[in-house]
Amino acid sequence: MNYNISRQAAALSPSLTLAIDAKAKAMKAAGEDVVGFGAGEPDFDTPAHIKEACARALADGFTKYTPAAGLPELRAAIADKHQRENGLAFKPSQIIVSCGGKHSCFNVIFATCQEGDEVIIPAPYWLSYPEMVKMAGARPVIVPTTDRTEFKLTADALRAAITPRTRLFILNSPSNPTGSVYTPDEIKALGDVCLEHRVLIMSDEIYEHLLYDGAVARSVAGCSPAHAAQTIIVHGFAKAWSMTGWRLGWCAAPEPIARAIDAVQSHSTSNPTSFAQKGAVAALTGPQDHLQTWLAEFDRRRTRAWNALNRIPGLSCVKAKGAFYLFPNIAGTGLKSTDFCARLLEAEKVAAVPGIAFGADDYIRLSYATSMANIEKGLERIERFCRSLAR
Numbered sequence: 001m002n003y004n005i006s007r008q009a010a011a012l013s014p015s016l017t018l019a020i021d022a023k024a025k026a027m028k029a030a031g032e033d034v035v036g037f038g039a040g041e042p043d044f045d046t047p048a049h050i051k052e053a054c055a056r057a058l059a060d061g062f063t064k065y066t067p068a069a070g071l072p073e074l075r076a077a078i079a080d081k082h083q084r085e086n087g088l089a090f091k092p093s094q095i096i097v098s099c100g101g102k103h104s105c106f107n108v109i110f111a112t113c114q115e116g117d118e119v120i121i122p123a124p125y126w127l128s129y130p131e132m133v134k135m136a137g138a139r140p141v142i143v144p145t146t147d148r149t150e151f152k153l154t155a156d157a158l159r160a161a162i163t164p165r166t167r168l169f170i171l172n173s174p175s176n177p178t179g180s181v182y183t184p185d186e187i188k189a190l191g192d193v194c195l196e197h198r199v200l201i202m203s204d205e206i207y208e209h210l211l212y213d214g215a216v217a218r219s220v221a222g223c224s225p226a227h228a229a230q231t232i233i234v235h236g237f238a239k240a241w242s243m244t245g246w247r248l249g250w251c252a253a254p255e256p257i258a259r260a261i262d263a264v265q266s267h268s269t270s271n272p273t274s275f276a277q278k279g280a281v282a283a284l285t286g287p288q289d290h291l292q293t294w295l296a297e298f299d300r301r302r303t304r305a306w307n308a309l310n311r312i313p314g315l316s317c318v319k320a321k322g323a324f325y326l327f328p329n330i331a332g333t334g335l336k337s338t339d340f341c342a343r344l345l346e347a348e349k350v351a352a353v354p355g356i357a358f359g360a361d362d363y364i365r366l367s368y369a370t371s372m373a374n375i376e377k378g379l380e381r382i383e384r385f386c387r388s389l390a391r
């Protein structure tokens with residue numbers, strides 16, 4: 001039987017980060033002493049007041065469809081957040097609540113890109129972007145960066161990649177997988193290039209709140225009203241409120257794009273889960289003090305891991321100022337990333353994600369969203385592994 005898988009689906013590779021995480025979890029479940037650095041989610045629990053708001057909504061029978069674009073009170077709370085924290089004036093009608101930041105990325109790309117369009121994606125990139133672009137029938141144009149520029153694309157490199165077919169530029173700061181944070185000046189320079197060439201920007205700001213060493217996350221939409229008119233912000237509840245399993249995100253877009261995304265969503269997923277949205281209202285309108293505690297702990301782990309990595313022969317690592325990832329360079333070991341990670345898991349039972357998944361084969365991604373004890377144990381093992389290679 002020939003099932004004739006569609007061209008769009010056949011072109012996709014399944015998510016490697018989820019695959020590694022699943023493998024490490026399976027080894028752990030089988031009783032093996034695995035140290036996992038693969039996690040793409042905070043290891044903290046969702047704050048109690050958020051869970052309570054959701055539980056209350058469920059108990060009260062808030063279990064029916066909501067508008068496809070989300071509850072009016074949640075869209076208003078998100079618009080307030082952008083006004084309060086980013087100085088951006090969105091109407092609630094410009095906010096589309098979705099089933100996760102990932103879902104919003106897909107909706108944005110699907111609503112703005114088509115066959116013949118090019119989408120510029122700096123590498124290392126979040127691995128879903130190129131696959132989503134392909135699903136929309138458009139072509140990902142990958143522009144590599146290295147640790148020499150802290151994995152940041154320069155305005156000149158962006159300009160050089162633009163053609164008459166360029167439709168969208170994908171910006172993700174703070175970055176997954178590198179943790180890099182563009183400075184406000186760097187953000188503006190990239191935004192200016194996009195303005196000059198009438199290229200839309202999808203700005204994935206899901207790690208906005210996870211910053212260290214005094215780094216500042218500026219939204220490109222905040223550079224000027226003209227920048228805002230060409231930018232779609234993607235955001236969500238997964239990272240700063242530790243709500244990955246809730247499946248809730250949003251985008252904030254110019255009105256015509258928001259309307260198109262609303263239409264796409266109304267014919268695909270419809271609304272995100274009704275009672276989960278009540279939890280999201282509590283997340284935005286309730287206390288935010290959990291964040292300082294989490295950031296202090298993430299920062300301790302980041303510094304500990306970074307110090308250890310730079311003492312390991314063959315490795316070098318930029319001290320990234322955002323998210324919860326470090327992205328060490330492994331070129332000095334003589335191994336490429338898939339080989340490195342497979343042998344590390346085999347020899348030392350340490351799970352890391354090969355950089356090739358993010359378009360950067362000389363690096364691996366380590367998540368420090370895991371306990372300090374795990375970080376210490378895991379880095380000792382990585383050191384032993386690298387010393388064994390050097391012999």
Ligand SMILES: *Cc1c(COP(=O)(O)O)cnc(C)c1O
Nearest residue numbers: 100101102126176206236238249
């Ligand atoms: C985690 C993440 C998202 C969104 O995740 P959801 O769980 O779908 O909300 C979006 N972009 C990046 C870069 C991420 O790391």
